[in-house]
Amino acid sequence: MKRDLHQFQGPPDTRFPNHETANTGSSSKDKMMKVKEEEDGGNMDELLAVLGYKVRSSEMAEVALKLEQLETMMGNVQEDGLSNLATDTVHYNPSELYSWLDNMLTEFNPPPPEINNSFLAGAGGSDYDLKAIPGNAIYARSNQFAIDSSSSSNQAGTTVTTTTTESTRSMVLVDSQENGVRLVHALMACAEAIQNNDLSIAEALVKQIGFLAVSQAGAMRKVATYFAEALARRIYRLSPPQTQIDHSLSDTLQMHFYETCPYLKFAHFTANQAILEAFEGKKRVHVIDFSMNQGLQWPALMQALALREGGPPVFRLTGIGPPAADNSDHLHEVGCKLAQLAEAIHVEFEYRGFVANSLADLDASMLELRPSEIEAVAVNSVFELHKLLGRTGGIEKVLGVVKQIKPVIFTVVEQESNHNGPVFLDRFTESLHYYSTLFDSLEGVPSSQDKVMSEVYLGKQICNLVACEGPDRVERHETLSQWANRFGTSGFAPAHLGSNAFKQASMLLALFNGGEGYSVEENNGCLMLGWHTRPLITTSAWKLLAAH
């Protein structure tokens, strides 16, 4: 299958010398080039030259994301003259690689989610001097190309395990601690190289990372894979497919994330607890949700309001979300379903959905607010505020709007990490630690569609925060103290989440894997959910300072 690489912008990069002329020696690369040239004589984009094959624009891959990963790794196959800098070179068995590629070109199958199984050993080396691999390295994506581990010479000290995946591919892994350390170093070194604008070094390192990642198992491999892809994109200036299409996809991914691990549920339940308590005694209440998505947060709150002492209030919900790609009114759909629920539980319900590209486009006047003596308002934001930090004035505008709303409570859930520092390397380091911890916590979850999709969900975040810049970089997470500062200077005071919220969180966590590993911490009245000692998600609640 061919791919249309024209969809990727990126000027021809002069860092990459023209590959056609840089061929050295007789190598399988030559063979491959010949194969491709035979296949069609179409144009070769310069980028394609890097990656080594031709595409037809008529064929668009639907699994662009995964394919890009694959192609980045495939780029390692094309050795060029520039990476004479990597000292640790690893080589692959040429004949097997050839047949693998041949198979790829003639019979493409969409890669399954566990794409990281199909990594190819990276190659470095200035002159494409092929030697036998130390240890066993390659594995194929299909049965026909099951690699015989005995074909390569073994170097002492590496352990070899053979595993069979569910789709009966056989895979040979090399697992060694040493490689894990090298992997982290390679990641950091690559980021540093990018920071210093040494893109050729960075490129060499990213290829190494691909190979080293394969030698790891579990969370480390996945994290390294996502970070490697993101780094590659940054190096090659391949930005991820634009976000417009992605809203429904990211909603779906978030659903899977919701089911797989407790973070989103924790966010919802703790925020709901604060809202429920703030609404005590109020007869008419209004929730403005900046993060409507599928409305997963609200059924439980509505049910609790339905059963509270003194009977339920009149419940109004305003849901705000980005436009859907197919112009369907998905916010409306969500509202209808919530309305059905409200009817079933006898809660008077009113709903309005607002589509906005960015929260900063909102104005208080649009929201049809009613006087605060009549209607108590809560504003809720789960993982949305950080997206505003990329545009100047964004967050200030939104906080201004919140103040105009005069909510009795403003619940905020954000990732607990600083991924918004001015220095790329710092952001990279922080996020590497953060996502490693997050992926670690997913390791205990039995494999399922949900889990895989959750990992993709997180992978997209990684990709955005490493590969993008400027307004495109939306995953600008910050820590509680940073947010607290910002809220404080904007005229908000913290509203402590009570012990009920803590108890609820603890209780509900007990149901996830027995609560093993997760920890709930209270920090200045805010609740943090973390994995082992590392806090990952923070729920905080805010109210207006009287003076403002």
Place this chain on the structure above:
Amino acid sequence: MTRTRIISPTRFPSLKSQRCGSGGDASFMEQLLLHCATAIDSNDAALAHQLLWVLNNIASPDGDSSTQRLTSAFVRALLSRAVSKIPTLFSTFGNTVFQPPADEIHRFSVVELAGFIDLTPWHRFGFIAANEAILTAVEGYAKVHIVDLSLTHCMQIPTLIDAIATKLNKPLLLKLTVVSSASNFPPFINISYEELGSKLVNFATSRNIEMQFTIIPSTYSDGFSSLLQHLRMYPTSYNEALVVNCHMMLRYIPDKTLTPSSPSSLSLRNVFLNQLRSLNPTMVSLIEEDADLTSDNLVTRLRSAFNYFWIPFDTTDTFMSEQRRLYEAEISWKIENVVAKEGVERVERTETKGRWLERMRDNEFGGVRVREEAVSELKAMLGEHAVGWGMKKDDDDESLVLTWKGHSVVFATVWVPI
């Protein structure tokens, strides 16, 4: 384009009709609990979480209404069940939330236990009815052998000893036999049965009654077979009355619902009664709670349990908080056992009166009507307690039933071999 998916509102229980204050109506709570149980058992974690969150908010263990506290006990039991479905051990969490009730169970001293039991007619009812029948049955016997299979660690006996002591024709010897496994469920005492026995013997001596106290190691899990064997080995001698007093103990004997694969005739309860019958006892008293907690289906069982255990919560609603807490802890233990445990761990397998009567008749026992003196004594006793307590006589089957606000609570029956 992927269709948006939302937790379907129809999965949330639709609650009908009125609302009321004070933490919500019992029927709402019940419905939510049932839905939660279904969600847990079908591994629907997301719905279970949502329902537990709601339940936790509307039902607090220190809530004002007994319904809230009852629901809270059920929520803790459901949590316990949910957690035990997960193979890994759960770490001790906020010591705030998650304590298995068993840890909190109080160990009573004998005096405390006596006081505790006297708080409500729950046990007194059966004590009085049984003691009256026993006094009648042992009239004229020189020796009286009482086998006390009771949940309450012989709390019935001192009154009986007193009554016997005041009779004109006192028996020469009073033998009291108990089993040693009676201490696996609440209420728990803080002394050994040996000590308990010696206290009772001393008490009897102080009333000029000679008493022997025997402890037989025997367990409910095999239908007290060692006890029965012992009784067979030492059959009643001439002029000796054998009285078997079963006070809320027989429910612990496994029944068909524990081992559904075994043929129906092999119910251990039936085996016990059959072997008991073959000993030709002078009298058997059977006092049990009137509820069906045997279903294999969690939802059914939970519904039955909710519709029964609201009663003890309600009866103690007006008590002082310390006593009430103790009471509720005992009941919570039972609730947890019924809801969260399975297999041999689930010991609380209470059967209805109808079922027990059937068993007794099947095993050739005939019911005996309790005397009028007993009935008036019972009425007098009930008068000492809250207004909601009552009793009814069931003319069809010679049983006496203790009621709370009209609902059947405990039944007391007396049997002789026929």
